[in-house]
Amino acid sequence: MTSIPLLREREKQIHDKAGGAPFEMACDRHSLAGSVSQRACVFCGSRVVLYPIADALHLVHGPIGCAAYTWDIRGALSSGPQLHRMSFSTDLGEREVIFGGEKRLYKALTELIAAYRPKAAFVYSTCIVGIIGDDVAAVCRRVEKEQAIPVLPVHSEGFKGTKKDGYKAACDALFGLVGTGDTTDIAPVSINILGEFNIGGEAWLIRRYYEQMGVQVVSVLTGDGRVDDVRRAHGATLNVVQCSGAMTFLAEQMQARFGIPYIRASYFGLEDTAKALYDVAAHFSDHPDVRARTETLVREAVAAVMPELRRIRAVLEGKCAAVYVGGAFKVFSLIKALRLIGMRVVLAGSQTGNADDYAHMRALCDPDTVILDDANPLELSRFVVEKGADLFIGGVKERPIAYKLGLGFCDHNHERKTPLAGFEGMRNFAREVHLSVTSPVWEIVKQSSFKC
Amino acid sequence: MESDTPCDDGYTLASLVPVVAASAVQNACKLCAPLGASLVFKGIAGGVPLLHGSQGCSTYIRRYLISHFKEPMDIACSNFGEQTAVFGGGANLQLALENVCRQYAPALIGVATTCLSETIGDDVPMFIKTFLAAVPESARPPIVHVSTPSYQGSHMEGFHRAVRAVLGALAQGRGGEATIQVNLLPGLLSPADLRHLKEMAAAFGLQAMVLPDYSDTLDGGQWESYQRIPPGGTPLQDIIAAGNAAATIELGHTLAAERDTAATDLQTRCGVPARRLGLPVGIRHTDALLQALAEISGRPVPDIYQAQRGRLLDTLVDGHKHVNTVRAALYGEADLVAGLAAFMAEIGIHPVVCASGGAGRRLAPVLHQLVPARQHAGMTILEGADFATIEEAVAGARPDLIVGHSKGYAMARRLGIPLVQVGFPIHDRMGGPRLLHVGYEGAACLFDRLANALIETRQAASPVGYTYM
Numbered sequence: 024m025t026s027i028p029l030l031r032e033r034e035k036q037i038h039d040k041a042g043g044a045p046f047e048m049a050c051d052r053h054s055l056a057g058s059v060s061q062r063a064c065v066f067c068g069s070r071v072v073l074y075p076i077a078d079a080l081h082l083v084h085g086p087i088g089c090a091a092y093t094w095d096i097r098g099a100l101s102s103g104p105q106l107h108r109m110s111f112s113t114d115l116g117e118r119e120v121i122f123g124g125e126k127r128l129y130k131a132l133t134e135l136i137a138a139y140r141p142k143a144a145f146v147y148s149t150c151i152v153g154i155i156g157d158d159v160a161a162v163c164r165r166v167e168k169e170q171a172i173p174v175l176p177v178h179s180e181g182f183k184g185t186k187k188d189g190y191k192a193a194c195d196a197l198f199g200l201v202g203t204g205d206t207t208d209i210a211p212v213s214i215n216i217l218g219e220f221n222i223g224g225e226a227w228l229i230r231r232y233y234e235q236m237g238v239q240v241v242s243v244l245t246g247d248g249r250v251d252d253v254r255r256a257h258g259a260t261l262n263v264v265q266c267s268g269a270m271t272f273l274a275e276q277m278q279a280r281f282g283i284p285y286i287r288a289s290y291f292g293l294e295d296t297a298k299a300l301y302d303v304a305a306h307f308s309d310h311p312d313v314r315a316r317t318e319t320l321v322r323e324a325v326a327a328v329m330p331e332l333r334r335i336r337a338v339l340e341g342k343c344a345a346v347y348v349g350g351a352f353k354v355f356s357l358i359k360a361l362r363l364i365g366m367r368v369v370l371a372g373s374q375t376g377n378a379d380d381y382a383h384m385r386a387l388c389d390p391d392t393v394i395l396d397d398a399n400p401l402e403l404s405r406f407v408v409e410k411g412a413d414l415f416i417g418g419v420k421e422r423p424i425a426y427k428l429g430l431g432f433c434d435h436n437h438e439r440k441t442p443l444a445g446f447e448g449m450r451n452f453a454r455e456v457h458l459s460v461t462s463p464v465w466e467i468v469k470q471s472s473f474k475c
Numbered sequence: 476m477e478s479d480t481p482c483d484d485g486y487t488l489a490s491l492v493p494v495v496a497a498s499a500v501q502n503a504c505k506l507c508a509p510l511g512a513s514l515v516f517k518g519i520a521g522g523v524p525l526l527h528g529s530q531g532c533s534t535y536i537r538r539y540l541i542s543h544f545k546e547p548m549d550i551a552c553s554n555f556g557e558q559t560a561v562f563g564g565g566a567n568l569q570l571a572l573e574n575v576c577r578q579y580a581p582a583l584i585g586v587a588t589t590c591l592s593e594t595i596g597d598d599v600p601m602f603i604k605t606f607l608a609a610v611p612e613s614a615r616p617p618i619v620h621v622s623t624p625s626y627q628g629s630h631m632e633g634f635h636r637a638v639r640a641v642l643g644a645l646a647q648g649r650g651g652e653a654t655i656q657v658n659l660l661p662g663l664l665s666p667a668d669l670r671h672l673k674e675m676a677a678a679f680g681l682q683a684m685v686l687p688d689y690s691d692t693l694d695g696g697q698w699e700s701y702q703r704i705p706p707g708g709t710p711l712q713d714i715i716a717a718g719n720a721a722a723t724i725e726l727g728h729t730l731a732a733e734r735d736t737a738a739t740d741l742q743t744r745c746g747v748p749a750r751r752l753g754l755p756v757g758i759r760h761t762d763a764l765l766q767a768l769a770e771i772s773g774r775p776v777p778d779i780y781q782a783q784r785g786r787l788l789d790t791l792v793d794g795h796k797h798v799n800t801v802r803a804a805l806y807g808e809a810d811l812v813a814g815l816a817a818f819m820a821e822i823g824i825h826p827v828v829c830a831s832g833g834a835g836r837r838l839a840p841v842l843h844q845l846v847p848a849r850q851h852a853g854m855t856i857l858e859g860a861d862f863a864t865i866e867e868a869v870a871g872a873r874p875d876l877i878v879g880h881s882k883g884y885a886m887a888r889r890l891g892i893p894l895v896q897v898g899f900p901i902h903d904r905m906g907g908p909r910l911l912h913v914g915y916e917g918a919a920c921l922f923d924r925l926a927n928a929l930i931e932t933r934q935a936a937s938p939v940g941y942t943y944m
Binding site for chain 2: 027028030032053054055056057058059060061062063064065066067082085086087088089090091092093094095096105106108109110111112113114115116117119120127130131134135138139149150151153154155181182183184185399400401404405408418419420422423424426427428429468
């Protein structure tokens with residue numbers, strides 16, 4: 024297995040204690056050419072953040088690929104309109120590449136807005152739009168005036184940075200909406216939930232917790248999102264930011280312009296979910312009833328899932344997991360959640376973590392856990408085998424690595440259909456891990472040849 | 476694992492009926508050219524695809540392909556940044572090629588361009604030349620370049636161009652030992668299809684060069700240790716020897732209508748006669764392929780195919796009343812649609828809608844040859860179509876069946892018409908790579924699935940609850 028060589032330029036993004044080196048991670052950089060990064064691009068970052076806004080038109084300005092590959096692939100649910108599940112593209116051809124795509128964009132926007140009557144439109148720029156020099160913002164302004172709905176350019180040309188820059192471009196577009204809606208019926212004890220995308224209905228679970236606590240949820244950005252909710256998000260008194268890599272940009276902008284403070288939260292695992300709710304209750308400490316209701320909620324919710332978690336833990340105790348996902352914050356939560364069901368993380372990594380994130384990750388992990396930034400499939404394969412993982416937690420691109428090498432797998436990306444957030448989500452997570460790790464199929468595949 | 480949240484109640488596709496628009500593509504029925512090229516390079520032994528463009532190009536394509544094949548799908552990328560877009564991608568491609576060589580030790584690197592690198596006008600052949608000049612010959616894998624801007628054609632154009640580029644770059648002219656007797660260029664088929672075709676050629680005692688051959692690389696077994704490049708694929712020496720073959724068989728009805736293809740190139744350059752046939756879906760086109768193999772090999776059709784043909788005909792007779800006069804809508808790659816339509820003509824299914832996302836303009840004339848004249852008036856043929864257009868046509872035609880890949884599910888569900896999943900991609904069922912479409916056995920599989928979908932619909936609709944159907 025050591026026959027898989029590491030690329031020299033990647034060595035500073037891989038920390039294996041076995042090497043004895045001091046901890047220093049060269050992260051937050053462009054992926055190395057030829058390394059088969061698991062990351063996507065700027066466009067992907069923007070698409071992830073804005074995708075769940077269900078009553079907006081999402082038009083991808085470019086050749087067909089970018090729109091085709093992001094058609095209805097995420098598990099972000101809507102309780103009403105489903106427009107976000109359509110894939111719209113200007114499908115630029117050679118003609119537009121030579122003569123410009125502004126006319127086609129204008130026509131497409133006008134026609135689609137007339138047909139679907141969305142509450143707003145987002146126009147995503149893809150790579151070549153930045154090269155052929157279309158003035159997307161000007162087209163958006165014109166259509167906005169003519170159609171009387173917000174038409175927001177998203178500057179998401181794939182090559183202009185990393186996925187993180189795409190998050191920022193999406194936040195910039197969202198910020199163009201925030202502050203334009205009516206805030207009259209918003210209570211003083213109110214929040215926005217940021218960075219929660221309602222995968223498998225997670226935003227509904229979390230919203231219910233807050234409502235039980237007596238906290239009004241003004242807007243979820245962007246899970247089960249609606250344009251009008253985004254527009255009045257500035258009426259909330261606190262922003263609670265999950266997936267901090269994606270939406271801290273927006274929280275900071277809202278703090279600067281509207282004076283709304285923000286706190287960070289994660290809803291993966293019992294520990295982090297409870298902490299998130301208690302932190303919000305603490306913010307509203309002049310409403311002691313909120314704190315009291317939070318205590319009841321957490322107590323009851325934990326009690327409801329613990330018996331099953333204990334049963335699962337008894338089976339999984341001592342097993343090892345590899346965790347490689349997009350954002351570092353999710354890794355922190357997963358390390359704790361896995362510990363709760365008796366599992367040890369032997370490989371941890373993310374696509375987009377920064378230096379602080381990796382220092383924190385290092386502190387949470389065992390000393391011999393290998394930590395990877397922006398890893399590639401060969402590195403992941405080498406280390407899951409070297410470290411003896413029984414389970415891999417990742418997304419679609421990591422799944423075949425796990426399965427080819429005979430490991431269980433849990434999909435923790437946005438394509439999944441199961442809610443893994445909150446207290447009930449922790450139970451679902453434990454069930455899924457158990458379901459995969461305990462399959463008898465792993466025993467069969469270990470028998471490498473016929474027994475006569 | 477079902478969620479206990481209220482999501483299921485609100486989870487309806489019914490509110491999402493697409494409206495036809497002229498200037499935008501809605502729910503595309505095609506993919507971009509670099510995907511097709513990547514698939515070809517994945518089917519060459521020791522091959523690694525490298526996309527010259529943004530990181531997202533390779534990642535999105537990898538994810539899309541993984542969701543169908545459920546296999547590792549390493550596709551490298553030169554990973555453009557802002558500087559690259561301004562100053563050109565030469566340095567990035569250079570570095571990417573070096574890193575791919577170091578990590579994968581590939582037998583071949585297939586460089587496919589993207590809309591980005593094409594638009595800025597990168598001279599990729601020159602970059603490759605520069606790279607190769609700096610590497611000692613012993614450490615130098617062949618590098619094949621194919622131009623696949625996503626604003627030109629669909630994934631099928633990317634696929635065929637890559638096949639052409641590989642043979643153009645590697646196949647040598649006449650001379651030397653004829654290790655390869657027949658070149659088989661199958662088009663975009665399933666790994667099961669490729670295995671079936673390879674078995675066919677072998678049954679005639681023919682040494683065949685099948686390009687691409689991802690029957691193992693994208694449908695392989697479990698690994699005891701990690702493979703940098705999955706085992707299998709068309710051997711490089713076979714591709715090099717393709718110019719010595721007795722014939723090239725190139726499959727695809729609409730491809731056969733193209734003037735210049737990989738097969739015609741080989742004919743012109745190396746004098747290898749091109750036999751251009753339709754996809755061997757159904758009886759007559761399987762007959763035609765076996766006939767061609769018999770002629771090339773000088774051997775009769777092996778008994779095993781007589782037996783398979785017999786079983787197929789027996790199956791068609793047993794079930795003929797289930798399918799005759801049934802109306803179906805087909806969509807997908809033009810050649811698959813043409814192949815399916817030809818099979819349906821043999822069993823009495825009327826293809827009332829035939830749609831493809833590709834805009835090759837060859838589908839209509841081909842279908843008019845394959846489908847009985849009396850059905851032409853009732854047949855809507857769409858090329859360059861998206862799913863909004865296809866759905867409008869299908870809703871108007873109200874067929875009994877829809878036949879196509881997974882992306883038509885939303886349409887089928889809205890219209891309440893059963894969908895039989897075939898082709899690529901299969902993202903909502905297990906076993907996509909194992910679907911057999913070609914040969915007599917493929918036709919039998921297809922027939923069973925078509926007939927069973929109809930039987931199941933009748934059974935479910937009946938208040939009686941028949942256990943005999």
